Amino acid sequence: MSQSRHVPVMLQRCLDLLAPALEHPGAVVVDCTLGLGGHSEALLARFPGARLIGLDRDKEALRLSGERLAPYGDRATLVHAVYDELPDVLDRLRIARVQGVLFDLGVSSMQLDEADRGFAYAQDAPLDMRMDQTAGISAAEVLNTYPAGDLVRILRAYGEEKQAKRIVSAIVRERDKEPFTNSARLVTLIRDALPQAAKRTGGNPAKRTFQALRIEVNGELAVLERAVPAAVKALDLGGRIAVLSYHSLEDRLVKHVFAAGAASTAPPGLPVVPERYQPRLKLLTRGAELPTEDEITENRRAAPARLRGAERIREDVE
Numbered sequence: 001m002s003q004s005r006h007v008p009v010m011l012q013r014c015l016d017l018l019a020p021a022l023e024h025p026g027a028v029v030v031d032c033t034l035g036l037g038g039h040s041e042a043l044l045a046r047f048p049g050a051r052l053i054g055l056d057r058d059k060e061a062l063r064l065s066g067e068r069l070a071p072y073g074d075r076a077t078l079v080h081a082v083y084d085e086l087p088d089v090l091d092r093l094r095i096a097r098v099q100g101v102l103f104d105l106g107v108s109s110m111q112l113d114e115a116d117r118g119f120a121y122a123q124d125a126p127l128d129m130r131m132d133q134t135a136g137i138s139a140a141e142v143l144n145t146y147p148a149g150d151l152v153r154i155l156r157a158y159g160e161e162k163q164a165k166r167i168v169s170a171i172v173r174e175r176d177k178e179p180f181t182n183s184a185r186l187v188t189l190i191r192d193a194l195p196q197a198a199k200r201t202g203g204n205p206a207k208r209t210f211q212a213l214r215i216e217v218n219g220e221l222a223v224l225e226r227a228v229p230a231a232v233k234a235l236d237l238g239g240r241i242a243v244l245s246y247h248s249l250e251d252r253l254v255k256h257v258f259a260a261g262a263a264s265t266a267p268p269g270l271p272v273v274p275e276r277y278q279p280r281l282k283l284l285t286r287g288a289e290l291p292t293e294d295e296i297t298e299n300r301r302a303a304p305a306r307l308r309g310a311e312r313i314r315e316d317v318e
Helices: 011-022 038-046 059-075 083-092 110-113 139-145 146-159 164-179 185-194 209-219 220-234 250-263 291-299
Strands: 028-031 051-056 076-080 096-106 235-245 281-283 308-313
Touching: 011 038, 011 051, 011 096, 011 235, 011 308, 028 038, 028 146, 038 051, 038 059, 038 096, 051 059, 051 083, 059 076, 083 096, 083 220, 096 220, 139 146, 139 164, 146 164, 164 185, 185 209, 209 220, 220 250, 235 250, 250 281, 250 308, 291 308
Parallel strands: 028 051, 028 096, 051 076, 096 235
Antiparallel strands: 235 308, 281 308
16 A cells, blocks of 8 residues: 555645644644545644644554554544544543644545445445445445435435436346446446436546445535534634535535634624624635646646635634
8 A cells, every 4th residue: 555646635725724723832633534644744744733633434544544643653643433523532532622623525545546445436346435344334235225216316416416317227227136236337337327428528427426325325414514513613712624625515515614604693783793793713715725737737636626714713602
């Protein structure tokens, strides 16, 4: 497993966004999506006074990143957890507030590159797609057992797949003959089910279906919906959060949480807005920032990335 092939997405921009909150000694930063530890390693190197908490639901990722971050000793604490478990993790570690939080959503390079995980549509593998292989149901179980209506909903909502009905009809017809186990059969089925015009747009025609299955298997949007507000709540005054999303559903969710935090909650028409109605967050990015052409050339997985950042400027008033 070569870690050199793992290029962290929008690394410099993430570090710069978080820097004002992490430059003082004793700052705590949480990498909610540790992966292979690329962002974490850079955070520890750039902010020598900071302590890092790294979360990942994938035990293999924790093992590999643990090796990578070993030189930083007890400055790095790695925890097997899903990122919506952040409040519990901080509680167990007796950390009341943190100064920085980073989310790099989506599939880690390792999960895409390790053939036997079934995340990638470019190679044949068992249809698993669980980020934590010790829990939950696999993509094959979703394909083989979900009612057709649920599959159509998942492909439309999570994959933004316009041809969901055609694809699901083919899946249901084929699974009745023989249950799905491997990715190659699904890729072939999708290619055969789509009209010619649909095959000419947007790369591999299986991409959207695989994305939808992965989100469903790992409950990613439900987890994110809990995790981003929890992360904002854990931020100290002056603390900063940076979130890298890879598709519009994730980005919309992050945008919504940040926009709500940055808005006044005062009833209209008040001549002076009391403190408790003032915004809690200041947005650090204008809309979502995109990777540069150079970054995309260096790392094609950066292409769909969208980065948003915010700073905690006010305490919650109970």
